[in-house]
Each structure stands twice: as C-alpha cells, then as structure tokens.
Amino acid sequence: AQSVTQLGSHVSVSEGALVLLRCNYSSSVPPYLFWYVQYPNQGLQLLLKYTSAATLVKGINGFEAEFKKSETSFHLTKPSAHMSDAAEYFCAVSPSFYGGSQGNLIFGKGTKLSVKP
Amino acid sequence: DAGITQSPRHKVTETGTPVTLRCHQTENHRYMYWYRQDPGHGLRLIHYSYGVKDTDKGEVSDGYSVSRSKTEDFLLTLESATSSQTSVYFCATAVGEVSYEQYFGPGTRLTVT
Numbered sequence: 001a002q003s004v005t006q007l008g009s010h011v012s013v014s015e016g017a018l019v020l021l022r023c024n025y026s027s028s029v030p031p032y033l034f035w036y037v038q039y040p041n042q043g044l045q046l047l048l049k050y051t052s053a054a055t056l057v058k059g060i061n062g063f064e065a066e067f068k069k070s071e072t073s074f075h076l077t078k079p080s081a082h083m084s085d086a087a088e089y090f091c092a093v094s095p096s097f098y099g100g101s102q103g104n105l106i107f108g109k110g111t112k113l114s115v116k117p
Numbered sequence: 118d119a120g121i122t123q124s125p126r127h128k129v130t131e132t133g134t135p136v137t138l139r140c141h142q143t144e145n146h147r148y149m150y151w152y153r154q155d156p157g158h159g160l161r162l163i164h165y166s167y168g169v170k171d172t173d174k175g176e177v178s179d180g181y182s183v184s185r186s187k188t189e190d191f192l193l194t195l196e197s198a199t200s201s202q203t204s205v206y207f208c209a210t211a212v213g214e215v216s217y218e219q220y221f222g223p224g225t226r227l228t229v230t
Contacts, residue, residue: 009157032217043121043207043221044160051217090159094217104150104175105219109159 002027002093006108014116019063019078021111023091026072033074034092034105035065044090050074061085086115120144121222123208129228136195138225140208142188148211149191150219151175151183153204160207166191198229 007022025031032051036044048059055067061084065076074091089112092105120143130136140149148167152160162175164183172183180202182194195202205226209219 034218036221041224043223044209045221046218049218104162104165105160107152107159107161109157 002031002106004091004093004106004108006089006091006111008111009109010112010114012114012116013081015083016080019076019081019085019113021076021089021091021113023065023074023076023108024072025074025091025093027093032094033065033067034094035059035063035074035076036090036092037061038088038090038110040087047076047089081113081115083115083117086113088112121208121210121220123206123222123225125225126223127226129230130198131230132199133197136198136227138193138206138208138227140191140193140222142191142208142210144210144212144220145188146210146212146220147188148219149185150209150211151181151191151193152207152209153177153202154207154224155204163193163206195227198227200229203227203229 003026005024034049035047037047038044047063048057050057050067058064063078065074088110090110091108094105122141124139150165151163154160161177163181166172166185184192205224207224208222211219
C-alpha cells in the first residue's frame, strides 16, 4: 500500500532563506508524486508533479523537487522564501492508472510553512 | 482553474439530518473524487467516480453515499449527519489515464451541531 510521510507539521523560515519541506513515500509500484499548496480558506493548487520523466521537477512560484528513488524521497525546495509562500503544503503519491488505482491520491498530513519578515 | 464549483460553500446542520453536497465541473473530466480535510489528518478519500454511474469507496466511506448521473455533477450525501462529520469537504477531478494530477474545488465547510 502507498503512504506518504511529511516530516514536520510546522516549518518556520525567515524571508529570503531556503525553504525545505520533506516528503518520504512508500509505494509498491513506480509512483507518481505531487506537491500541492493550500492558502487559507482555499482549495489545493498543484505546485509540481513527478511522472517518471526528469528526476528534478520545477514547479510554479520558484519551487522545485527532486525524486530520489534510493531514499524514497521527494523533498520540496525554494532557494529564497517570500512572505507570500506562507501556506500549507501537501505531498501526495499515486500509483499509475495501470496499477488499477483509478488515480487515487494518498496525501501526507501537510506541513504549514510560516515566513518571518 | 479546472472549472470546479462546490455548493453550498458553508453549511450548519443538526445531528441526524440528511445533507447533500454538490460538485460541478465544466471540464468534462472522467474522474471525480470527494475528500474530507481534518486537522492532523491531511486529506482522506471518501468516494470516487470513474464515470457516469460508476463509483467506488475510499478510505473513509462509512456514513457517506455518492451519485453521479451526469459527467459534470458528483453528489455527496450524508444520510444522517453526525458531529464526527464536521469537516471541510473538497471535490476534485482528474482527466484520467492521460494526466494524473487532480484539480480541486474551493471546498465546503460543514458543521454538524
């Protein structure tokens, strides 16, 4: 069964500092991996996705993530935090549709990012 | 923006009453999903649909039912609401085999008193 672990329910960084949000997954088949962002009182917005192409994936708003199979990780990074990055971030895993999953996503519990001025 | 709307956006109801939440999409996506979001739990799948009249259970389906009579509409029904069903409910859609990402609606905040 697939699962996702996000290390740290809250992360606080200073404006301009590196953002690193950690995600580890388990999957019995080659996974598809996603990062979503949720701003207060809004739905989830896709930041980036890994679907077995390049292992370094670039997303919106300057975020990127690297798929490391040996570490079963898909950590999200941004070189310089901005106040507008304050939000909750969710990592999600899905086996391919060919695995019969109907595309279901398994979400981590989320990491709330705070950015200090 | 995948053209997903949810109604109502907010609802307060009493224990034991039936409640129906509606998800409407304009993108003709084949797959639709209902999640609930609770603090400390992330998002958990309630039910999903892989076509008109084709639905299946997710991780936390007890106490919920769904229906999909048209491609664009996916209804979630709480037959007899309980306080444990107080939550924020999100609808999502996916194209399917071509594209794996899901697109989310704005959510419905349900309070059961």
